[in-house]
Amino acid sequence: MSIKLIVIGGGASGMMCAGTAANAGANVILLEKKDKLGLKLSLTGKGRGNITNSQPNIKLFIEQFGRNGKFLYSAFNQFFNKELIKFFEDLGVQTKEGHGGRIFPQSENAWDIVDALRKYLHQNNVHIELQRKVKELLHFNNEIRGVITDKGNLFADKIVIATGGASYPKTGSTGDGYKFAKDTGHRVNPIYPVLVPLELKQDTSSMNKLKLKNIAVSVWKKDKKLAERFGECIFTDFGLDGAVILSLSRELKQEIRSDYLTLKIDLKPGLSDNQLHQRIIKESNIKGKSCIGSFLKSYLPQQIIPLVINRSNIDSKKQVSHLIKEERKRLINTFKNLEFTIIGTRPISSALVTSGGVELSQIEPKTMASKIMKGLYFVGEILDLDAETGGYNLQAAFSTGYLAGKSAAKKRT
Numbered sequence: 001m002s003i004k005l006i007v008i009g010g011g012a013s014g015m016m017c018a019g020t021a022a023n024a025g026a027n028v029i030l031l032e033k034k035d036k037l038g039l040k041l042s043l044t045g046k047g048r049g050n051i052t053n054s055q056p057n058i059k060l061f062i063e064q065f066g067r068n069g070k071f072l073y074s075a076f077n078q079f080f081n082k083e084l085i086k087f088f089e090d091l092g093v094q095t096k097e098g099h100g101g102r103i104f105p106q107s108e109n110a111w112d113i114v115d116a117l118r119k120y121l122h123q124n125n126v127h128i129e130l131q132r133k134v135k136e137l138l139h140f141n142n143e144i145r146g147v148i149t150d151k152g153n154l155f156a157d158k159i160v161i162a163t164g165g166a167s168y169p170k171t172g173s174t175g176d177g178y179k180f181a182k183d184t185g186h187r188v189n190p191i192y193p194v195l196v197p198l199e200l201k202q203d204t205s206s207m208n209k210l211k212l213k214n215i216a217v218s219v220w221k222k223d224k225k226l227a228e229r230f231g232e233c234i235f236t237d238f239g240l241d242g243a244v245i246l247s248l249s250r251e252l253k254q255e256i257r258s259d260y261l262t263l264k265i266d267l268k269p270g271l272s273d274n275q276l277h278q279r280i281i282k283e284s285n286i287k288g289k290s291c292i293g294s295f296l297k298s299y300l301p302q303q304i305i306p307l308v309i310n311r312s313n314i315d316s317k318k319q320v321s322h323l324i325k326e327e328r329k330r331l332i333n334t335f336k337n338l339e340f341t342i343i344g345t346r347p348i349s350s351a352l353v354t355s356g357g358v359e360l361s362q363i364e365p366k367t368m369a370s371k372i373m374k375g376l377y378f379v380g381e382i383l384d385l386d387a388e389t390g391g392y393n394l395q396a397a398f399s400t401g402y403l404a405g406k407s408a409a410k411k412r413t
């Protein structure tokens with residue numbers, strides 16, 4: 001008799017797990033509460049489907065997850081990026097590499113990834129039930145028995161929780177799995193939105209959609225620099241978004257919640273104060289008659305110039321040649337330290353990833369099985385694991401899903 005397995009959640013990890021377990025001989029039911037599989041997966045890489053990263057070194061890949069990353073060694077040793085790319089190629093999806101090692105389907109359409117996984121499920125005779133929501137787990141004597149759903153109870157030998165985190169709830173990831181984990185005696189570490197835009201105290205609406213490239217952004221608690229990133233950011237009507245901001249939101253997830261922090265943008269990180277000073281002096285000899293507003297156009301995008309002039313406390317109509325030493329000093333200081341106050345992050349519904357979740361010490365890393373409840377497995381974002389942007393989070397979902405699928409298909413001992 002083959003193992004009867006229920007996988008809860010038809011996202012990246014759940015689909016990989018269900019297909020793999022069925023391929024290994026299990027009798028699998030996949031329960032998904034939405035009317036489609038892979039809704040969140042379809043949004044990844046801005047709809048282009050950033051399934052993994054090309055980083056060939058497992059150790060360096062794992063560094064992107066921070067301290068908890070070492071939990072992933074077993075999963076990655078069994079099924080890593082090379083295997084994932086081959087898996088999709090075998091299902092007819094060719095891939096290509098983009099910026100920062102990001103791997104996308106050739107078509108740059110994330111739905112091709114979802115379709116390939118759906119094909120894999122059908123090929124392996126997984127029984128899929130859409131619009132079927134699991135409400136509770138059934139267990140007895142520390143052994144899993146089945147699930148209570150909105151359409152009746154189902155019984156199984158083993159159950160995999162692949163319900164994802166709590167971000168982008170419209171895709172179905174509403175954090176249900178945290179309750180299932182707690183109800184079965186697992187510790188769930190506090191969850192935080194990460195890879196999420198930041199809200200600022202200052203009104204930034206006049207700069208909405210302004211993208212700044214090649215800038216340095218640092219975050220400070222009083223005189224202590226907490227973190228710094230180099231790259232690009234985008235102003236929004238509530239604050240800041242963009243690659244460096246998402247990354248900072250992850251590194252400072254706790255600090256941002258406990259205090260108002262100062263964010264400084266260095267608009268010219270390639271130039272020292274002195275170099276900037278020399279350049280301004282040199283150019284003011286040539287364009288001395290220009291007012292400061294038009295003079296700054298060769299340094300900055302138009303949308304940010306009024307703010308820089310205002311922060312430097314200079315009359316915008318003043319001719320450059322009439323600037324006094326103190327005014328030039330203030331201008332340079334604004335260029336190098338354009339300050340804002342972080343009042344928080346956008347809500348978890350806007351976060352790309354949920355940080356925190358099921359405590360890893362309760363999970364067997366070689367199988368993804370719970371050490372507390374027999375026959376229960378956890379995979380994907382519900383685990384207390386999260387990484388930078390770049391395809392790392394999806395690789396973790398696919399690898400843990402694969403490992404649990406292989407392990408759960410084996411008979412109970």
Ligand SMILES: Cc1cc2nc3c(=O)[nH]c(=O)nc-3n(C[C@H](O)[C@H](O)[C@H](O)COP(=O)(O)OP(=O)(O)OC[C@H]3O[C@@H](n4cnc5c(N)ncnc54)[C@H](O)[C@@H]3O)c2cc1C
Pocket residue numbers: 008009010011012013014031032033034037038039040041043044045046049050051052132133134135162163164165167168171172173174175176177351352353379380381382389390391392393394395397
């Ligand atoms: C906008 C966006 C862009 C992203 N871009 C990237 C990227 O480019 N690269 C990358 O690596 N990662 C990216 N991520 C993160 C990545 O999508 C997730 O880490 C990954 O999808 C997690 O997979 P999962 O299977 O654990 O959970 P999910 O994909 O969230 O799937 C969970 C599934 O479980 C279902 N479910 C939940 N509760 C129940 C229940 N009670 N009963 C039945 N079904 C239930 C949900 O409906 C959902 O379908 C992005 C995330 C977002 C939101």
